[in-house]
Amino acid sequence: MADLIQQVAVHRSVDAYRELYVTYAPRIKSYMMRQGADPATAEELAQETLLMVWRKAALYSGEKGSPTTWIFTIARNLRIDRLRREVAWQELPEGHNEIASSDALPDEVASDAERSGRVTAALAKLPPDQYEVVSLSFLDGLSHSEIAARLNLPLGTVKSRMRLAYQKVRETVEELK
Amino acid sequence: MTITHHPDSSTLMSFAAGALEEALSAVVAAHAVMCEDCRKELRLMDGLGGAVMSGIANAKLADEAPVAVSAAEGVHRLRAPELSPNKNAGAAAETISRVLRGDLSRVRWRRLGIGVWHMPLTLSDRGRGDLRLIKVAPGLAMPDHGHGGAELTFILDGSYTDKIGTFAHGDIADLDEDVEHMPVADRKTGCMCLIASERPVRFKGLVARIVQPFIGI
Numbered sequence: 001m002a003d004l005i006q007q008v009a010v011h012r013s014v015d016a017y018r019e020l021y022v023t024y025a026p027r028i029k030s031y032m033m034r035q036g037a038d039p040a041t042a043e044e045l046a047q048e049t050l051l052m053v054w055r056k057a058a059l060y061s062g063e064k065g066s067p068t069t070w071i072f073t074i075a076r077n078l079r080i081d082r083l084r085r086e087v088a089w090q091e092l093p094e095g096h097n098e099i100a101s102s103d104a105l106p107d108e109v110a111s112d113a114e115r116s117g118r119v120t121a122a123l124a125k126l127p128p129d130q131y132e133v134v135s136l137s138f139l140d141g142l143s144h145s146e147i148a149a150r151l152n153l154p155l156g157t158v159k160s161r162m163r164l165a166y167q168k169v170r171e172t173v174e175e176l177k
Numbered sequence: 178m179t180i181t182h183h184p185d186s187s188t189l190m191s192f193a194a195g196a197l198e199e200a201l202s203a204v205v206a207a208h209a210v211m212c213e214d215c216r217k218e219l220r221l222m223d224g225l226g227g228a229v230m231s232g233i234a235n236a237k238l239a240d241e242a243p244v245a246v247s248a249a250e251g252v253h254r255l256r257a258p259e260l261s262p263n264k265n266a267g268a269a270a271e272t273i274s275r276v277l278r279g280d281l282s283r284v285r286w287r288r289l290g291i292g293v294w295h296m297p298l299t300l301s302d303r304g305r306g307d308l309r310l311i312k313v314a315p316g317l318a319m320p321d322h323g324h325g326g327a328e329l330t331f332i333l334d335g336s337y338t339d340k341i342g343t344f345a346h347g348d349i350a351d352l353d354e355d356v357e358h359m360p361v362a363d364r365k366t367g368c369m370c371l372i373a374s375e376r377p378v379r380f381k382g383l384v385a386r387i388v389q390p391f392i393g394i
Contacts, residue, residue, distance in 0.1 A: 030234055039239070043240070069227035086304050087199055087300070089199065119221075123225070139233060163185070169221070169225055
């Protein structure tokens, strides 16, 4: 996938772009629908996300994580902006997202693909109650209070499940070092 | 410079998910500018987000090849997909960014009570939460108070001390609604912070109850 982005960036390859589109647009459409977008709006937002990939491909580097991670951050910010109608503060006050993302140490970059695999494996192994809060947060975009209300749980329980889930993912990735 | 207090990892997760309220996100973003450790955590959390997104079922596209592309013209069916400009939030970001650099020229303090000043920052129209700069005079103690929801305090200058510890420049206090505390501003420098609350805080009521400058901490 990184190669496809590279081809889009350097050669403006339409074929590479189509392949990225077919791979990511259906997932991003699902993602937008989880936040409550109707199918037509969700598809438009998926198109916009991929269009940003087309336009920003030259800014992509392995330092931003895997292509999936990079595309996730674009989709997430677009969702905050269009569906929540809030400001995507992820960009940091100066708007220097690119600079902020370039702190990766060389060894981290080198093992990026492996790290992605580890994260996915760690997620798959989470206990269902921990996976549930992660999923409600990342996919449904619910705040901790909203998750607590949805699951009828104390706020503290939601937070501790979230902490435990992250701790496991983090430990799995750290084993690589 | 050493940063001692960071946001809770559950708060960072919510931020990375794009689920954290706008006001609280602004404070996390301000801290992340200064904190390499948290930027690293966030990068890993972004990766977690990518992995979670990869796992969802594909939605059926209405149009399998919807975007007209040509090598010469690029992608042109859609308008340029820039994020919506928002003057208000842009101004808040600009103000925070300046204050982080030590420039207070945009800050218009309004007196809230004896020894306390504030400047509310405007969020986007639908932005959730409350965001403001607060300045507390040296040695002043805020009365013992709880919070009507999550609250994040980022220290811009000076410091304050409560039962949890001392919070100085770059630190974040990540308080649950059930935490009650009585912060005391540093006796020499006072304390300037950026505070975000999930729900509007009753600052006025709080300030009305401010006790006399607390001597001898």
